[in-house]
């Protein structure tokens with residue numbers, strides 16, 4: 001189960017914290033308060049290590065947020081939707097709704113992240129020298145943030161997909177070859193190379209007694225390894241989906257039911273018999289809406305005999321629809337945005353058929369089995 005909390009909203013983007021982030025926040029504060037600051041500033045009182053440690057932790061994660069916000073703002077400028085930014089155990093991730101459509105856009109969107117980290121590093125280095133004569137603790141915080149943001153920028157610029165540097169590399173190859181799939185394959189391979197390197201370094205650090213750092217670096221490597229593979233599959237899938245249209249995927253003969261039918265009868269005589277998930281609700285030739293499995297599930301079982309289809313259906317006017325020549329990516333985007341399993345295909349105000357998530361998955365499975 002995934003648990004996360006929304007802590008705020010910046011420029012229309014939800015900022016969320018994943019439960020796993022609390023672990024890293026605690027660990028990071030602990031390392032700062034019990035190792036890093038005591039070794040550099042042995043004369044501080046004990047409470048100060050923890051106060052400064054916690055503040056450093058908060059500001060570090062604010063820097064990570066700044067990095068992700070930079071990606072997001074460029075994405076928004078380019079017309080993409082950014083749903084949320086989530087801080088989790090390995091840093092931050094911005095959920096950008098679509099892959100960029102042009103190499104130059106991808107290049108800029110990826111590059112702006114490390115650039116922001118470097119900019120924060122520069123500001124912190126200036127702050128560190130300005131604050132030194134004024135306040136030792138604040139100067140120490142600024143000094144650490146300078147170092148960590150520099151490291152963050154460099155790490156993210158490593159040219160392996162899906163790190164920012166890997167996206168930059170992909171954009172460059174994409175620009176020169178015109179082939180997004182090949183560019184992603186190469187950038188992912190480099191990314192997997194770095195991932196194995198991280199796992200190897202982490203492993204050998206563990207043997208040299210650097211347990212926490214070793215585990216940490218191995219975890220980053222493992223995460224990158226998975227992400228690099230997934231990123232490539234996503235591109236392959238998007239390409240596959242861009243070749244199929246709603247009219248190829250849709251089911252044309254959709255059974256229709258009257259709106260005064262009870263839910264109980266709908267389940268017994270239609271859903272279980274036809275094994276369909278969605279039905280058109282129509283009286284005579286007049287289409288009123290669509291009723292699907294999700295609508296049924298909202299009604300408690302003991303009320304099934306008394307509740308009518310018309311009371312739970314989605315009205316025709318409120319339905320998310322696609323047109324017959326929308327491609328698979330558009331359909332998945334609509335399904336995802338509305339969080340439904342099927343969407344009607346509408347042409348000139350008339351429902352032509354229904355596309356289900358399962359139709360798309362079946363097609364992908366068939367193609368995978370055939371190796372095409």
Ligand SMILES: [Zn+2]
Pocket residue numbers: 067068071113114156164
């Ligand atoms: Zn980034």
